[in-house]
Amino acid sequence: MILSILQSDGRISNVDLSKKVNLSASPCLDRVKRLEKEGYIERYGAFINPSKLNYGMTAFVQVSLNSTTSDTFKLFNKEVVKIKEVVECHLIAGGYDYLLKIRFADMVSYRLVLEKIGDLPAISQTSTYIASEQIKQDTGVPFN
Secondary structure (H helix, E strand, O other), X not given: OHHHHHHHOOXXXXXXXXXXXXXXXXXXXXXXXXXXXXXXXOOOOOOOOHHHHOOOEEEEEEEEEOOOOHHXXXXXXXXXXXOOOEEEEEEOOOOOOEEEEEEEXXXXXXXXXXXXXXXXXXXXXXXXXXXXXXXXXXXXXXXX
16 A cells, blocks of 8 residues: 555655554554565655657657677667657567657657667667557556
């Protein structure tokens, strides 16, 4: 219950959290500290509106590599994280190797990002899908 509440409101005070989970403040804080220490809570943050910062467009890029050796994956991984517009990168089991989520301002920015992606090592092919509307946003782990 603590994790669910913190995931939806990371700014909640320990006193308010303790009331919601029916604990006194001190044991509640101890449990939160333990959850942090054990890695259940990785970090705290805020959801930022990308449009306000001129990153209002989103696309997904499928990437296929020309080789699937561990060295190729390591090199690709090392370089893809350097592209700030790539906000997510997932290694995929299936018809391609990676799925990238990119954010950008407009089509000119999109082409520039695609050039950066195209310059990544060992790429044999990419396919891009531009999102026209976001229906649901990742808000973390689903709790009952």
